[in-house]
Amino acid sequence: MSRDAFIGELRHRMAGLPQQTVERTVEYYSELIADSVEDGLSEEEAVSRLGSLEEIVANVVKDTPLTRIVQTRVREGKRKGISGWVILLLVLGAPVWLPLLIAALAVFLALFVALWAVVIALWAAVAAVILTGFVAMVAGVAELCRLHLARGLVLLGGGLMCLGLCALAFLLMKLITAGAAKLCKWIWTGIKSLFVGKSNKE
């Protein structure tokens, strides 16, 4: 890809991001291409070294707060001049789209809460088993002291098994929690991407 094609595509994909962010990003990458060329690389080589456009834009989106993106979108709409009809339709349609929007947000929130509720519940289960293990061991020792050998050994063994399982479950839970956090982050970036890079295609 040539420098101009790359910069054009970059601008196109960043449409919807704040103007300042777009300019800074374009400046940064054009400077890198120019410096690479000065260092003896061909323009194509210089562009291909920058990595994929998806990755570049995803990195920029990740660093831009959603509020800024929406602000830019709204301002852009104003500048382009939303026609009176559209505003009229938006107002008249409010009884329809407003509840739908609220419902969509509620669904997202519910999914988010449900996801973390499951994670918390699993942690609670692990904690409960740890507690059971300790109690069983204490009871086991007590039984042994009272010379109830069989009962004491069963309790002691059961308690040790609980604690052993928990050690494994703890590692698994750490993975699950990290996974859930990653999923939330990924969905959030996805939501932000919805607002970016479409205006030229419309």
Added chain:
Amino acid sequence: MDVQMKRGLLDVCVLAAIQSEDSYGYRIIKDVKPYVDISESTLYPILRRLEEGRLLTVRSVEHNGRLRKYYHITDAGLARIGDFKRDWGEMEKIYRFITKEGKQ
């Protein structure tokens, strides 16, 4: 390497690359690359973050009929490198502890 750890290390590496004299994007990548895996698209958010945290300042300089951005380290940036060196002493102590434990 752990993502958080690498992120912190990269910040310090970029600061170190502009420590002795001001530098620009292409040269920073060239200087840091032999030591840590850094790409054009990872340097960008780092520079922004460091600038927002006032660890470096940016100025545009005319070069061959175009503008090139030079990054200049601030006192806070130098202090960050100092922090890292101090932390490293502690890390080494911990490392010796860990490896000693491993042998037994």
